Amino acid sequence: MTMKGFDHGNRGIGVRNHQLILPSVVCSTRVSSRIAKEMDAITFAHQHGCGFIGNDVGRITDYFAALANHPNVSSTLIVGLGCETLQGNELADKLLSKNKSTNYLVTQESGGVQGTVDSGVAAAKELRTKYPTPQVVLPRLHLGIDLSNESPVVTDLVAALADVGVDVTISSSHKNSGLNFSDLMEAGVHVILSFPDSNQPASGFPLIPTINVASNSPLHLALKDDFDLFASSSVAEIIEKIYAVVNGEQTKVEVIGAGEIIAAREVRSV
Secondary structure, three states: OOOEEEEOHHHOEEOOOEEEEEEOOHHHHHHHHHHHHHHOOEOOOOOOOOOOOOHHHHHHHHHHHHHHOOOOEEEEEEEEOOOOOOOHHHHHHHHHOOOOOEEEEEHHHOOHHHHHHHHHHHHHHHHHHHOOOOEEEOOOOEEEEEEOOOOOOHHHHHHHHHHOOOEEEEEOOOOOHHHHHHHHHHOOOOEEEEEOOOOOOOOOEOOEOEEEEOOOOHHHHHOHHHOOEOOOOOHHHHHHHHHHHHOOOOOHHHHHOOOOOOOOOOOOOO
């Protein structure tokens, strides 16, 4: 089956064409949200970038770099405050070494909140104009499976996907889907198939379309309209849904705009 993709240069070919407004610190998440809303771009709230120490500084820097270098990202605008631990200009330099479609703003140097929003929208528009994204054929799909909840269908599904040339990465280290999503993002997967814990609702990741498969738990049955597939779904039905999403069909969490990131930390904020 032919799969649609977007050529994002050094980032690779993605299945979504997302511009990322990346807040380098918690203090710039509100400004980033306003820029993203104006541009119909992707952003997220987080609690990182300031008041952290030790290994977490390098860990979060690498995590944000992986977000910006993901194949579903067309260009990245970093929005910093100016006094944070994770300096946005250093993050920008790291990203620019791989992808020129990156820019950086400092709120303290851009006339405050409104000035940063105005400058951010202008910078994001410039990135889109300067780095257009051609639509191409996706040569090979990389699927991530969040296995927060065991499912009897997974073994047969992985075998069937291998038969049609789909690469699969499984993350089952955590009972929390959000942590598994982060591991899968850093692996560079195009799409996530999530089997969330029976006590967790359907969830998603901002840059990666996430297909949620419900279990027969009371919670999942009560929230069945938030799930893309049910526990009774066959391997063929799951694969059909995967291809539909790759080719542009939005998942339930994409439609409602749900999605968060959870970056693992070693030390509490200080």
